[in-house]
Amino acid sequence: MKYPRLISEGSVWIVATIPSIWAGHFLLCYWVAAVWCAKFSGTVPASLTTPRWIIAALTALSLGAIAFLAYRALHSYGGTFSVENEINQNTSHDRKRFLGHVSLLLAALSAIAICFTAAPALVFARCW
């Protein structure tokens, strides 16, 4: 039996990678804002202009990566967004489709969460 390679069709890597991008985005946004405010605020709050651009770039990168993985899930794995199709056969084909389906749902969840994480940067212009 030939097992799928780590980075190839049929591997579960895509399922783990998508929420990991969300986690990485969250961590980096948090670090950027916290370190910036700790380093550059004194008695006067520091402006968040630079961190806002960094967070915007991180958000664009993360959403781009998730869009690419969603595309892979759609085309390479045959995934579908629809929750009305049954994917329950014990075949390699259905296994791939199931991974694609789960990846697409995780991509939607992660994309929304990334937007939520970035939302405060749109609203606040200074550290406090």
Place this chain on the structure above:
Amino acid sequence: MCLPGCSGRHYWFSGASEEAQSIETLAWILFAGAGVIWLIVMALAFFAMRSSGRSNTEKSARRMILWGGFAFPTVVLAALLGTGLLTLKSIVAERSDLTLEVEGEQWWWRVGYPGGVVTANEVRLPRGRTAEILLTADDVIHSFWAPALGGKIDMIPGRENRLTLTPTTVGNWGGLCAEYCGGAHAQMRFNVIVMEPDAFDAWLEDEAAPAQPESGPGLEAFLGEGCGACHTIRGTEAQGLVGPDLTHFGARTSLGAGILALDRDTLRHWITHTDTLKPGVKMPAYPDIPTEELEDMIDYLLSLT
């Protein structure tokens, strides 16, 4: 246990500041929204119990998950996040008319005003002016909370947190430490006295003046017992920084960090049996102080208005 927070000077829906009013509006939106969602869920549960299985049950269930478990929560959470962020932005003032420094100690509050005025356990604020309160702690983590005025912010040693308050209602509001900080945590209270701006300015001017009177047998007794090692009375030799500043002690409304009414008998009991009123307090009791000396000291302290 909930009742003390449902009326009076600690009532969290008093709306005694602009910030508290904003948070109250948000709270009512959340309560109403949660109520509607609860009713919908209960109605669906009732419907599910009463209905018989139909051929399209599986399809309906999947759609229910898609709309009820994904689309609806996403929209509701996005709306809540947006409302919460905008509310938070509105209550963090761009500028303030007054800056105070409040430091939490076991188990009392050191309150600093512009011009080097330091008091204890009483935060006086002018109505209609935005005050920025810089919060820190000296020993362990405390939390500054005046429920009627909103805002509860932790006070962390080595760090300065900020709270903005714009009081709208004149009154004597209650405050307390909201983070367990040791044995007498529950006895670490304070008063927030909101005054008309003119009255506040006059009070601050009086408070900046040194103690009156600056001499007498009461002060001699105070210094003779070594109280000046821990307490400051501006204008005298007493310059200690361990305990509360007593320069205008007689003008305060409470004793022992908001837990006791300030009167002659209570003050006598506080000096002679401090630990029985506030277990664990750092101030030692003075049970052996001669009666005449004690009465002179009490006269003197109550005259410091």
